[in-house]
Amino acid sequence: MARTGRPREFDRESAVRQAMNLFWAKGFESTSLSDLKSTLGGLSSASFYAAFGSKKALYEECLAEYMGTCGELVATLRDESLSAREALRVMLWRSIEIQTSRDSPLGCMAVLSGIVCDDDNADVAELARNARKVNRDAIADCLARGVANGELADDGSAEAFTLTLDSFLKGLAVQSRDGISREALLRSADQLLSILDR
Amino acid sequence: MARTGRPREFDRESAVRQAMNLFWAKGFESTSLSDLKSTLGGLSSASFYAAFGSKKALYEECLAEYMGTCGELVATLRDESLSAREALRVMLWRSIEIQTSRDSPLGCMAVLSGIVCDDDNADVAELARNARKVNRDAIADCLARGVANGELADDGSAEAFTLTLDSFLKGLAVQSRDGISREALLRSADQLLSILDR
DNA sequence: CAAATTCCGGATCATTCATTCCATAAATCA
DNA sequence: TGATTTATGGAATGAATGATCCGGAATTTG
Known part of the structure; x- marks a missing residue:
């Protein structure tokens, strides 16, 4: 059931894992959006917010990923x-x-x-x-x-x-x-x- | 041996104690200059920097105060x-x-x-x-x-x-x-x- | 008194922050 | 093909950050 629309150019799962490592290393507040965007492959603000919603929402996902692994x-x-x-x-x-x-x-x-x-x-x-x-x-x-x-x-x-x-x-x-x-x-x-x- | 010049209008020692409580509660980075200035009695940036040098220098003083008390x-x-x-x-x-x-x-x-x-x-x-x-x-x-x-x-x-x-x-x-x-x-x-x- | 010294109020600085917006690109659906 | 949907690049947003600067006020010294 292929999704319609332009496909995402990065792997969302591995992006979450990379973000998890960032939050883990630096904490929520010290991890900035530009930290995240550059670490996740240099994606744009638009791509970031389209994929994750917000910094907090991504943190919540990363914490869940952490607790599950x-x-x-x-x-x-x-x-x-x-x-x-x-x-x-x-x-x-x-x-x-x-x-x-x-x-x-x-x-x-x-x-x-x-x-x-x-x-x-x-x-x-x-x-x-x-x-x-x-x-x-x-x-x-x-x-x-x-x-x-x-x-x-x-x-x-x-x-x-x-x-x-x-x-x-x-x-x-x-x-x-x-x-x-x-x-x-x-x-x-x-x-x-x-x-x-x- | 009274110092020359206009006297400070706030008590530096109690200011350090109040700042210590702020840093203690919120951590170094989450404690902002405006947090500090308002908590220490609404002093100005000029007064803050004249008295403490910088946010980091004040933190160092506060940590020393904490460790001593x-x-x-x-x-x-x-x-x-x-x-x-x-x-x-x-x-x-x-x-x-x-x-x-x-x-x-x-x-x-x-x-x-x-x-x-x-x-x-x-x-x-x-x-x-x-x-x-x-x-x-x-x-x-x-x-x-x-x-x-x-x-x-x-x-x-x-x-x-x-x-x-x-x-x-x-x-x-x-x-x-x-x-x-x-x-x-x-x-x-x-x-x-x-x-x-x- | 005047000079020297220190402090204060407030404006200002360049950065950085998280987030939003818009035009365009790339894919599927009918 | 054209309509729809989603993603991208990049500019722009307003607010907050830590820090500096200047003119004037308050005090001691001579």
């Missing part, structure tokens, strides 16, 4: 073939691997690209906040599963450990940006999980 | 009247108290105000990065002191725990911004310190 942690946490502890460990390792990879910007897009914003961009900050909440809730669910299983002690510490893990996870975004090595962060992650052993 | 954690960590564990606990509690206080912006200025920047402001990001490093190094020193004391096990885990604690600490900035309660974060902090008990 590089920032995807929920699937691991919900994987019932893994014990809760294993799932948490895989999740942490996977996150550290991506956050410290040299093939993409350092740190976590959901943390870095939308925490601090101008009042005009409060909606952007909220998008990022919702993205962060998704992971926090998934951690809580994973721990609840472990408690229900009998795998983890039912001593009421799960809520606290959710925040402990999630705060650590978010702190990783800062550490990665500050140049802390992957190996050092992995050792920390394993040490953190030792709280579950007692 | 609200963000001050080093003194606690170096307090030899406390055990290493006590010092770490007081440090975490103090940080959580400030980061979740309603009397000042949520979270940590060193984390939130200067992680993500435009290329033009790379020097601002570096100022913030250096400020973050100060605390990380102080945590490492505190743990080293505990090991040297015999208070903590000399099993080589101190480096990892430095990062575990520091990542958690930096993650608190995000959690505070996301509205997580002080009490929940305090419980997490205590749970995290339980790693030292074994």
Whole structure:
């Protein structure tokens, strides 16, 4: 079912991925339209707005792309073939691997690209906040599963450990940006999980 | 030794404190000159530049003010009247108290105000990065002191725990911004310190 | 007093920002 | 073919950005 009209001269999907990397690296506000236009192959303003609507709309798409790919942690946490502890460990390792990879910007897009914003961009900050909440809730669910299983002690510490893990996870975004090595962060992650052993 | 010339019509010290709160709340780039000028009592551009030099210079002053007051954690960590564990606990509690206080912006200025920047402001990001490093190094020193004391096990885990604690600490900035309660974060902090008990 | 010094109000600067508009180009549909 | 639809190139929009400049006001010094 070929679309009518003049065909687009660039690949929209890969453009979104490139834009995602820009927003990830520089944040929403520091990424300017001219940054975007030149990175996405030197397209014109008209092409940009026709394809994406606005800078905010593109950011929303990029954040969704991020959460579905590089920032995807929920699937691991919900994987019932893994014990809760294993799932948490895989999740942490996977996150550290991506956050410290040299093939993409350092740190976590959901943390870095939308925490601090101008009042005009409060909606952007909220998008990022919702993205962060998704992971926090998934951690809580994973721990609840472990408690229900009998795998983890039912001593009421799960809520606290959710925040402990999630705060650590978010702190990783800062550490990665500050140049802390992957190996050092992995050792920390394993040490953190030792709280579950007692 | 009274200075010659027309006296300044505003209190420079309190202006720096107000600017600090602005940068803390909105970050360096989202805080505009007109934000600053109106918040600091509606002063003119001439007065602003005469008093502070530039936006960056004022930010540097504000960050130093922050690190010397609200963000001050080093003194606690170096307090030899406390055990290493006590010092770490007081440090975490103090940080959580400030980061979740309603009397000042949520979270940590060193984390939130200067992680993500435009290329033009790379020097601002570096100022913030250096400020973050100060605390990380102080945590490492505190743990080293505990090991040297015999208070903590000399099993080589101190480096990892430095990062575990520091990542958690930096993650608190995000959690505070996301509205997580002080009490929940305090419980997490205590749970995290339980790693030292074994 | 006058000279020197510092500060202030307000206009102004060149840039950059995100966005819109218009004429034209390239495709499909009838 | 001609009508319709969509995309492109490039100019233009108004608002906001950080910073500078000038004339005058307020103060100390001599």
